Amino acid sequence: MIQFEHVTYSYNKTPFIEDMNLCFEDGKITAVIGPNGCGKSTVIKLASRLLKPHSGRILLHGVEISSIRRKSFAREISVLLQNGHIPDMTVEQAVLSGRYPHQSFLKPATKEDHLMIDQAIDMADCKVLREKRMCQLSGGECQRVFLAMILAQDTHIIFLDEPTTYLDINVSYEMMELIRDMNQKVGKTVIMVLHDMNLALNYADNIILMNKGRIKGSNLVTDQRLHERIGETFGVKIQSFSEEDESRFYFVKR
Numbered sequence: 001m002i003q004f005e006h007v008t009y010s011y012n013k014t015p016f017i018e019d020m021n022l023c024f025e026d027g028k029i030t031a032v033i034g035p036n037g038c039g040k041s042t043v044i045k046l047a048s049r050l051l052k053p054h055s056g057r058i059l060l061h062g063v064e065i066s067s068i069r070r071k072s073f074a075r076e077i078s079v080l081l082q083n084g085h086i087p088d089m090t091v092e093q094a095v096l097s098g099r100y101p102h103q104s105f106l107k108p109a110t111k112e113d114h115l116m117i118d119q120a121i122d123m124a125d126c127k128v129l130r131e132k133r134m135c136q137l138s139g140g141e142c143q144r145v146f147l148a149m150i151l152a153q154d155t156h157i158i159f160l161d162e163p164t165t166y167l168d169i170n171v172s173y174e175m176m177e178l179i180r181d182m183n184q185k186v187g188k189t190v191i192m193v194l195h196d197m198n199l200a201l202n203y204a205d206n207i208i209l210m211n212k213g214r215i216k217g218s219n220l221v222t223d224q225r226l227h228e229r230i231g232e233t234f235g236v237k238i239q240s241f242s243e244e245d246e247s248r249f250y251f252v253k254r
């Protein structure tokens with residue numbers, strides 16, 4: 001479990017995130033949603049130690065994350081960022097680099113490392129890309145390889161910042177199915193930033209809604225007013241229709 005306690009962070013003189021309290025529960029898929037610039041990536045970067053809070057505490061299973069050793073932390077938490085750096089190496093080497101928290105300095109990769117990268121490449125459907133260089137891949141292919149790197153890192157908690165960027169609609173759903181498998185079959189805790197409300201509503205066990213650096217609601221999956229709240233926050237109108245005794249919603253411009 002990751003907890004934010006009274007966290008404050010600012011990029012300039014004015015605090016952007018102020019006194020934030022938040023909990024990412026174990027074993028769940030949590031979607032963080034909110035308009036552009038509302039602070040979703042900032043939260044992911046704070047939780048994954050890429051940014052340091054100016055005040056307050058961030059705890060991983062009750063331990064302040066700043067006190068955890070780098071390699072131990074990387075065995076617990078992995079993160080897929082937006083616009084990640086494309087390494088100058090082959091896909092196989094890139095996926096192997098995901099194993100670094102489990103390897104000893106200057107020791108060659110072990111049998112287990114190779115097994116993990118084979119599994120990760122298989123799961124993320126990157127077999128045909130294995131020998132290619134990263135710079136030769138399309139945006140969607142790169143995204144799949146980044147996911148394979150994360151799978152190879154084999155952490156309990158996975159942060160994904162817009163994992164479906166560059167993916168077409170069909171592959172986006174495949175990616176979500178893979179994320180659901182990681183959660184349900186392997187027990188990973190997944191926290192992901194999503195812009196696609198359909199994906200968030202279909203795949204998340206928990207939805208956290210943000211606006212202007214603040215949490216506007218968490219545990220929203222069961223909130224009867226979830227769709228209205230999304231509409232208000234994004235400034236869009238909701239329309240609903242019934243399908244097979246189920247109400248479906250879509251959002252349109254006001």
Ligand SMILES: Nc1ncnc2c1ncn2[C@@H]1O[C@H](COP(=O)(O)OP(=O)(O)OP(=O)(O)O)[C@@H](O)[C@H]1O
Binds near residue numbers: 011035040
């Ligand atoms: N390095 C930085 N320096 C200054 N301001 C920053 C920096 N990074 C982000 N910001 C600002 O902080 C705010 C929150 O940014 P953040 O990337 O967390 O938003 P987001 O909700 O993830 O947005 P998006 O949906 O567009 O990806 C924005 O106003 C952004 O301009």
